[in-house]
Amino acid sequence: MQTRSTSDSRYATGHRPDSLADVLERVLDRGVVIAGDIVVSVVNVELLTLKLRLIVASVETAKEIGLDWWMRDPFLSSRAHALELETENRQLRERLDALETRLEARTDQPDGERS
Amino acid sequence: VTPARGLYLYASVPHDAQLGGVRGITGEPVEILRHARLGLVLGEVVVEMLTGLEDESADPGVLGALARCHDEVVRAAWAAAGAVLPFRLGTVLVDRDAARRYLDDRAEELCPAMQQVTACREWGVTVHDRATELRAHADPNAALDPGRPGTAYLARRRQEMARAEARRETMSCVEGELRARATDVAAGRHRKPDVVLDESYLVRRDAEPALFETVDRCGDLLLEQGLHLELSGPWPPYSFVPRGG
Numbered sequence: 001m002q003t004r005s006t007s008d009s010r011y012a013t014g015h016r017p018d019s020l021a022d023v024l025e026r027v028l029d030r031g032v033v034i035a036g037d038i039v040v041s042v043v044n045v046e047l048l049t050l051k052l053r054l055i056v057a058s059v060e061t062a063k064e065i066g067l068d069w070w071m072r073d074p075f076l077s078s079r080a081h082a083l084e085l086e087t088e089n090r091q092l093r094e095r096l097d098a099l100e101t102r103l104e105a106r107t108d109q110p111d112g113e114r115s
Numbered sequence: 116v117t118p119a120r121g122l123y124l125y126a127s128v129p130h131d132a133q134l135g136g137v138r139g140i141t142g143e144p145v146e147i148l149r150h151a152r153l154g155l156v157l158g159e160v161v162v163e164m165l166t167g168l169e170d171e172s173a174d175p176g177v178l179g180a181l182a183r184c185h186d187e188v189v190r191a192a193w194a195a196a197g198a199v200l201p202f203r204l205g206t207v208l209v210d211r212d213a214a215r216r217y218l219d220d221r222a223e224e225l226c227p228a229m230q231q232v233t234a235c236r237e238w239g240v241t242v243h244d245r246a247t248e249l250r251a252h253a254d255p256n257a258a259l260d261p262g263r264p265g266t267a268y269l270a271r272r273r274q275e276m277a278r279a280e281a282r283r284e285t286m287s288c289v290e291g292e293l294r295a296r297a298t299d300v301a302a303g304r305h306r307k308p309d310v311v312l313d314e315s316y317l318v319r320r321d322a323e324p325a326l327f328e329t330v331d332r333c334g335d336l337l338l339e340q341g342l343h344l345e346l347s348g349p350w351p352p353y354s355f356v357p358r359g360g
Contacts, residue, residue, distance in 0.1 A: 009327040011334040012346045020179050022239065022347050027182045027189075029304065030353035031203035032127070032225075038213035040121045042162050043205030047169035051178070 028052045118161045121207040122148075122214055125156040125188045126351070127225050132156075132196030140164075140184045145191075148211060151218040153225055156192045156199075157208075165205060186351075193351045198233040200225060200356045224357045232355055235298055235317045238326065238348035242286070242312035245341045282340045286311060289333040289344075296326040301354035311342065315354040 013019060028049055123139060128147065132154050137145040139158035147154040168178050185204050193199040208214050218225075289312070294300050296318055303313030318326050327346075334344040 008324070009330045009334075009346050011330050011344050012348075019347060020183070023186050024179065024182045025304065026350060026353040027185050027201070027204040029203075030301075030356070031201045032206075032356045033203050033358075034124075034206055034208070034217060038208055038217055040119075040162055040207040040209055042121070042165040042207050044169045045203065045205060048178070048205065051169050051171075051173075051175070054175075 024052050118163050120159055121162045121209060122157045122211065123160040123165075124202040124206045124208060124214075125158070125185065126192045126199040126201045127229065128154040128156055128192055128196035128199055129229060130154055132192070134192055134195045137188060137191045139188055140181055145188055148214050150215045151222040153218050153222055153229070154196075155214055155218065156188070157214065158188075160207065162207060165207065168205070189351050189353075198229050199351050200228055200232065201351050201353050221357075228355070228357045231299070232317065232352040234321075235319050235352065235355075236323070236349035237315050237352045237354055238318055238346060239303070239315050239350065240293060240312065240330070241303070241310055241345050241347075242289070242337060243343045243345070244309045244311050245343045278340070282342065285336055285340055286342070289337060290314075292329050292333060293326075296322055296329055298322075299355055303354075315350070317352055317355045 013022075028045070029052070033045070123141075123143075125139070125145065128134075130149055130152050132147060134145065134147055134156065139145045139160070141158070141160045141164050143158040143160055145156060145158045147156055149155075165181075167173055168181070182204060189199060189201045208217065293314070293316060297316035298319055299317040301315040301317075303315060316326070330344065330346050337344050
């Protein structure tokens with residue numbers, strides 16, 4: 001099934017990259033909702049929908065004033081940010097391990113200086 | 116400390132659907148969990164990656180990218196399975212047992228809904244009011260008789276009312292024609308005040324040529340009255356899923 005073809009209508013907006021507002025509206029405002037204790041409530045959909053309104057407004061404003069650069073490839077940058085955090089996290093853990101090892105070595109020696 | 120993990124849901128698909136090589140919102144491999152005559156397209160994610168999206172300080176670009184990625188996976192599943200019922204962005208289940216329990220509980224309403232959307236695609240139609248712009252150009256007769264401003268005003272008012280009436284008639288005619296092409300109709304949110312129509316149509320693929328023909332004809336009609344029609348799609352059937360958790 002081909003799902004990407006645009007229509008043959010002269011009034012089609014097609015699937016332009018700037019139809020982000022349409023995508024947001026559909027994935028945030030439609031779709032099956034699950035409630036109850038089987039879901040992890042990570043995203044507050046009501047707040048997100050509220051934010052969606054602001055975004056839809058700002059997407060249009062941003063486009064008008066040409067400030068839509070963040071729409072182009074922000075996920076890559078956010079992933080890069082996550083990777084950066086992961087690396088930092090690992091480095092911190094390594095340093096912590098090293099410190100703990102040194103501390104243990106010290107407590108094992110009863111004549112070591114301790115305050 | 117291992118970070119909390121959960122199962123991020125993209126869509127339900129028919130039981131026999133196959134999907135390969137698709138990556139999800141956090142780059143995780145996307146799989147299908149099969150149970151109770153249905154499949155759930157999902158990926159294991161670190162829950163933390165999704166928190167705080169709604170915060171004021173959160174980068175709207177991240178949400179935008181997430182939305183696009185969610186849509187991409189839903190579309191990939193759609194292309195592979197032939198039919199999908201998409202989940203709303205941010206739906207995370209606690210574990211596989213929860214996923215199976217969900218299908219046990221909901222298969223009865225998901226299966227007929229899946230049946231309904233099979234062989235159909237969703238199309239969005241919005242109509243914007245551009246009449247005010249048009250009027251600015253097309254109303255020089257407002258100053259026809261400077262000596263009788265009252266008469267000119269009344270004439271203008273009459274003209275405006277006649278125009279509004281004509282537009283109402285055209286709009287209801289257009290609405291009827293578009294709906295006649297659809298298996299089902301869902302109302303949109305009219306997100307801006309100049310939007311006079313915002314609907315989604317579930318249309319059988321074999322009825323699409325007729326839809327496009329109708330859209331073109333109606334679009335021309337509306338344009339004459341300063342109303343601008345836009346067709347978006349094809350969309351996975353986001354607007355035609357069972358309601359209620």
